[in-house]
Amino acid sequence: MHVRKQRLLTPGPTPLYPRSLQAMMASDIHHRTEDFRTVYRAALKDLKEVLGTSNDVLVFCSSGTGAMEAAVSNLFSRGDKVIVCSAGKFGERWVEIASAFGLDAVVLKAEYGDVVSPERVEQALAANPGARGVFVQASETSTGAAHDVRAMAQIIGKTEAIFVIDAITGIGTMPLDIDGWGLDVVIGGSQKAFMIPPGLAFMSISPKAWRFAETANLPHYYFNLKKEKKSADAGESSWTPSTSLILALGAALQYIKQFGMDKLVENAQLLARATREAALALGLELFAPNSPGSSVTAIKAPEGMDSGVIVKEFRTRFGSIIANGQGTMKGKIFRIAHLGYFDFADLFAVIAELELILAANGRPVTFGTGVAAVQKVYAEAALPKATVVS
Numbered sequence: 001m002h003v004r005k006q007r008l009l010t011p012g013p014t015p016l017y018p019r020s021l022q023a024m025m026a027s028d029i030h031h032r033t034e035d036f037r038t039v040y041r042a043a044l045k046d047l048k049e050v051l052g053t054s055n056d057v058l059v060f061c062s063s064g065t066g067a068m069e070a071a072v073s074n075l076f077s078r079g080d081k082v083i084v085c086s087a088g089k090f091g092e093r094w095v096e097i098a099s100a101f102g103l104d105a106v107v108l109k110a111e112y113g114d115v116v117s118p119e120r121v122e123q124a125l126a127a128n129p130g131a132r133g134v135f136v137q138a139s140e141t142s143t144g145a146a147h148d149v150r151a152m153a154q155i156i157g158k159t160e161a162i163f164v165i166d167a168i169t170g171i172g173t174m175p176l177d178i179d180g181w182g183l184d185v186v187i188g189g190s191q192k193a194f195m196i197p198p199g200l201a202f203m204s205i206s207p208k209a210w211r212f213a214e215t216a217n218l219p220h221y222y223f224n225l226k227k228e229k230k231s232a233d234a235g236e237s238s239w240t241p242s243t244s245l246i247l248a249l250g251a252a253l254q255y256i257k258q259f260g261m262d263k264l265v266e267n268a269q270l271l272a273r274a275t276r277e278a279a280l281a282l283g284l285e286l287f288a289p290n291s292p293g294s295s296v297t298a299i300k301a302p303e304g305m306d307s308g309v310i311v312k313e314f315r316t317r318f319g320s321i322i323a324n325g326q327g328t329m330k331g332k333i334f335r336i337a338h339l340g341y342f343d344f345a346d347l348f349a350v351i352a353e354l355e356l357i358l359a360a361n362g363r364p365v366t367f368g369t370g371v372a373a374v375q376k377v378y379a380e381a382a383l384p385k386a387t388v389v390s
């Protein structure tokens with residue numbers, strides 16, 4: 001027997017920032033008091049700063065999907081034509097929400113592991129001149145692929161449609177210039193790069209998107225953007241908020257502000273690159289080789305091996321929780337996350353564990369091959385040039 005520490009290495013929930021955990025213990029606070037309003041106002045202000053936008057930013061007490069639903073139910077009307085980019089399980093969630101609320105969705109589908117190109121969005125907008133919105137995932141967590149939201153925004157910005165982005169794993173893993181690129185609605189979630197537990201969703205809303213809220217007629221109650229904005233302006237949440245999570249968020253935002261959002265993105269990008277190089281060095285195949293994102297890397301299980309075995313062995317041998325594939329990708333891929341509070345020490349461990357698991361399952365592995373690839377990426381990025389021997 002060996003000591004096994006549990007390590008959460010999935011693309012949501014992610015490893016927790018220790019000071020946020022400590023902050024949560026102070027949640028014996030009433031939400032309609034000046035004490036809480038001070039905390040809430042600071043969190044909203046810091047969130048805006050970290051997202052780098054002058055648009056309104058609202059917080060909802062729900063998982064990320066709640067904000068996705070809120071965007072649909074508050075900004076559109078029954079029968080509105082919309083264009084939905086669907087490149088994985090989360091793209092399919094947009095399709096399902098749009099359908100649940102009676103929108104007329106033109107679905108641009110990409111194979112799992114692939115992405116929807118900006119050109120296809122342009123063609124779809126030209127073919128559907130009345131389209132009211134375009135929906136996409138910045139980072140499609142189920143496949144590890146990332147969309148080119150900047151190029152898409154340029155196209156959509158010339159039309160009457162609003163651009164609604166599920167950036168739940170895009171925030172903190174890729175540059176997202178909300179104001180500069182014209183990203184109308186940007187959605188985030190607490191259990192991703194914000195390094196706190198699940199239960200909060202975020203949304204930034206552009207003036208163009210607010211105009212949609214004026215005429216939208218779909219039913220909604222709990223998720224009410226206009227009401228939430230009014231509450232937020234008064235330093236409150238419309239309903240009883242998850243005070244513990246707001247306290248956690250405040251602490252995490254202090255860290256992200258101090259560290260720098262651009263550095264957090266760079267960190268994820270570097271870990272993602274190192275993971276890809278390690279996988280290739282070990283003779284493994286990437287699931288989304290053409291448009292890899294930096295929130296998570298999806299790796300194909302070796303021929304003849306179920307990825308569930310790899311995921312299970314990570315847990316039983318080392319206490320490491322990594323993600324299997326979702327839906328039809330289950331059993332075929334495994335996913336290693338990079339977003340939020342992940343560091344190189346985590347990745348050294350994950351790749352060393354992976355080598356041992358492959359060897360334990362009869363795969364030929366030269367120990368250290370994958371780890372060396374990660375060390376090389378670290379060395380090139382962070383050691384003085386003269387010390388790096390390739």
Ligand SMILES: *Cc1c(COP(=O)(O)O)cnc(C)c1O
Pocket residue numbers: 011012063064065066090137139140141166168169189198
């Ligand atoms: C995690 C995630 C969501 C939100 O899922 P919830 O379970 O509702 O938090 C949505 N989109 C993407 C791309 C995600 O990674």
